[in-house]
Amino acid sequence: MAFILKKAAISALVALGLFFLMIGIRTEAGSSGQLIYWTRFGELAAMVGAVFAGSIVIELLRRWIGPVGGVELPAGVRATFATLGRLLAPALLIFALLVPVIFYKERYLLDLGILVLTYVMLGWGLNIVVGLAGLLDLGYVAFYAVGAYSYALLAQSPLPLPHLVDGFPFVAFSMEQLGPWAFWVLLPVSGLLAALWGVILGFPVLRLRGDYLAIVTLAFGEIIRLVILNWQDLTGGPNGISGIPRPTVFGIPLTPGEHGFAAMIGVPFSPTHRLVFLFYLILALALLTNWATIRLRRLPIGRAWEAMREDEVACRALGINITTTKLSAFAIGAMFGGFAGAFFATRQGFISPESFTFQESALVLAIVVLGGMGSQLGVALAAIAMIGGFELFRGLDQFRMLVFGGVMVLLMIWRPRGLIGHRAPTVFLQKRTEISSSLVKEGHG
Amino acid sequence: MSAAATPLLAIRGLRAAYGKIEALKGVDLDIATGEIVALIGANGAGKSTLMMSIFGRPRARAGHILFGGRDITALPAHEVARLRIAQSPEGRRIFPRMSVAENLQMGADATPGSAAERAMSLERVLKLFPRLEERMAQRGGTLSGGEQQMLAIGRALMSRPRLLLLDEPSLGLAPLITRQIFAAIRALNREDGLTVLIVEQNANHALRLAHRGYVMVNGLITMSGGGMELLQRPEIRAAYLEGGRRA
Ligand SMILES: Nc1ncnc2c1ncn2[C@@H]1O[C@H](COP(=O)(O)OP(=O)(O)O)[C@@H](O)[C@H]1O
Ligand SMILES: [Mg+2]
Numbered sequence: 001m002a003f004i005l006k007k008a009a010i011s012a013l014v015a016l017g018l019f020f021l022m023i024g025i026r027t028e029a030g031s032s033g034q035l036i037y038w039t040r041f042g043e044l045a046a047m048v049g050a051v052f053a054g055s056i057v058i059e060l061l062r063r064w065i066g067p068v069g070g071v072e073l074p075a076g077v078r079a080t081f082a083t084l085g086r087l088l089a090p091a092l093l094i095f096a097l098l099v100p101v102i103f104y105k106e107r108y109l110l111d112l113g114i115l116v117l118t119y120v121m122l123g124w125g126l127n128i129v130v131g132l133a134g135l136l137d138l139g140y141v142a143f144y145a146v147g148a149y150s151y152a153l154l155a156q157s158p159l160p161l162p163h164l165v166d167g168f169p170f171v172a173f174s175m176e177q178l179g180p181w182a183f184w185v186l187l188p189v190s191g192l193l194a195a196l197w198g199v200i201l202g203f204p205v206l207r208l209r210g211d212y213l214a215i216v217t218l219a220f221g222e223i224i225r226l227v228i229l230n231w232q233d234l235t236g237g238p239n240g241i242s243g244i245p246r247p248t249v250f251g252i253p254l255t256p257g258e259h260g261f262a263a264m265i266g267v268p269f270s271p272t273h274r275l276v277f278l279f280y281l282i283l284a285l286a287l288l289t290n291w292a293t294i295r296l297r298r299l300p301i302g303r304a305w306e307a308m309r310e311d312e313v314a315c316r317a318l319g320i321n322i323t324t325t326k327l328s329a330f331a332i333g334a335m336f337g338g339f340a341g342a343f344f345a346t347r348q349g350f351i352s353p354e355s356f357t358f359q360e361s362a363l364v365l366a367i368v369v370l371g372g373m374g375s376q377l378g379v380a381l382a383a384i385a386m387i388g389g390f391e392l393f394r395g396l397d398q399f400r401m402l403v404f405g406g407v408m409v410l411l412m413i414w415r416p417r418g419l420i421g422h423r424a425p426t427v428f429l430q431k432r433t434e435i436s437s438s439l440v441k442e443g444h445g
Numbered sequence: 446m447s448a449a450a451t452p453l454l455a456i457r458g459l460r461a462a463y464g465k466i467e468a469l470k471g472v473d474l475d476i477a478t479g480e481i482v483a484l485i486g487a488n489g490a491g492k493s494t495l496m497m498s499i500f501g502r503p504r505a506r507a508g509h510i511l512f513g514g515r516d517i518t519a520l521p522a523h524e525v526a527r528l529r530i531a532q533s534p535e536g537r538r539i540f541p542r543m544s545v546a547e548n549l550q551m552g553a554d555a556t557p558g559s560a561a562e563r564a565m566s567l568e569r570v571l572k573l574f575p576r577l578e579e580r581m582a583q584r585g586g587t588l589s590g591g592e593q594q595m596l597a598i599g600r601a602l603m604s605r606p607r608l609l610l611l612d613e614p615s616l617g618l619a620p621l622i623t624r625q626i627f628a629a630i631r632a633l634n635r636e637d638g639l640t641v642l643i644v645e646q647n648a649n650h651a652l653r654l655a656h657r658g659y660v661m662v663n664g665l666i667t668m669s670g671g672g673m674e675l676l677q678r679p680e681i682r683a684a685y686l687e688g689g690r691r692a
Contacts, residue, residue: 300554303543303547303550303551303554304551304554306540306542306543306547307540307543307551310540310541310542310543311538311539311540311541313534313538314534314538314539314540315551316500316502316522317497317500317522317532317533317534317538318526318531318532318551318552318554318555318600318601318604319500319522319523319524319525319526319527319531319555319556319604320523320551320554320555321521321522321523321555322522423542425543425544425546425547425582426547427544427546427547427550
């Protein structure tokens, strides 16, 4: 305890030294250029006090949950924590399902929920590439953009496929004929196009690892954005694309009027319906990503991703095909990014290159790293914490990034492996009699 | 046993290099079906390079690698593995965050095989290394060095190989563990008829175990002969036994 107090006192002292001039004395140029200054010792004292208290809290927390041994919690407490941990994921899911019911009247919260879930989905998608396959991808936003623009362009531009062959009906088909089904038809198309771009990115970086891979993927993200920005004829350049078709409840539009969804089910129309629908839509998409990841981890391809993250040389020695393993990770990760992009486009009704900057890639990557590189629950928690935290600190304006950075640093000190660093194994076997069923089930080459 | 008419593995005039550094300068080596062959040599002689070039990295610049009479020199690693050549690489290289069971499964994933065959290989591995069975759910990285080596060999065996390549399985292990591992290799050879190429710096154990041995110096085979016969030669005793690991 004495040690903690001493450490806190030292931190407070450093803070005093640092902040004395920064906060304690405020200067400004007066009307005739003279120096005006006044003291703010009250704020200074508050700041130093906060550092002192914060330091104690940090130190205590570090001892509790820190990576270095520290205080052992009693067995009972630990068991309780373990149970809580196991219940956390189902509880979160139930809560998510109930959000539109509980917060039906709070449009702002519904919107925020949709935003959080979008990032949960992006986090889960990038998690396949970074968390499972260990490929540091700094350009994930590219696939988000490809998905969004694929949907926007295909759905909205008249784009009648040219009459290549006279009289062949299929070729005369126009996307506009999709009508209310545009989103549902084009969602998979957008995902597939993004996956294709994942493979296109994957090929040149097959031999790259670590920092080099990071730089090339970063450049790739920027290139996609710049192409979108400059290809004005197609993408509208900086003006973006507006009037993107909104989603329909499987063909039934969420509009007022007799053909709208509200009229169909016989309730008065409300714009909130669309929000609720979007909420469940992105929840379903995110859960699809999660389900696919969990399934893939149990298949040879998913195991190969994780093994490649652990040791690429060993994989080669075992005869794992590194090329297909890498390309499939890029492609599948990109596909979910593309789905999220199509969702983003249909939700906003308007997209422009501004939504697809490097900052988005960095944010999604931060979510994955913070979540624990591979943990599904961790990524979800990190997305909630980061996006929610961003909203929480909205009032802080320019300090928002500072707080964000500080929290990241602190979290990485306490939990260097991320919020949930634990990795659940996917192959279980204890006794020889169980082998044939559990070990071998899905191992048909 | 001597090299039969068509050896299982035949290496002919193999040359391989890392950039300008030539690591293999024309190597000839034969392994007959059912044989244990030891390849010994000092650190940096090119032993690991030879093993890895069978898996295509580094690629051969000249010469041929024939497996069962088929030229596999240009095959990519995953196709070499499908021919059921398995490898326990230098430094073991197990997957540290994956469980023992997952590590073993990884060995089985790359080659085709029925569920029953997989179950049989697993049973065989666990019979050879009963310690692994107790540690199935443990993470690979938390195993002791000896257990990691057992896991690396077990993982290679999961593909039911026709030829097993072992790179320095005794590296950094206590003598007792080394003996256990060598006993397991002998059992695999005697009971299952498995063909083994074992690379070692420490010639004593390896040559006692092997039917035949090759000595490699600076990317060239300088001597070959029966295991015990090589062990008797004074130049081998001087270079690879008493003095230990002199370069
Ligand atoms: N990845 C590599 N890049 C460059 N040179 C290498 C590489 N691996 C090995 N070498 C060189 O090739 C030669 C043979 O190495 P190696 O096959 O590992 O020897 P050994 O296994 O007999 O100790 C050495 O001179 C070594 O420095
Ligand atoms: Mg070596």
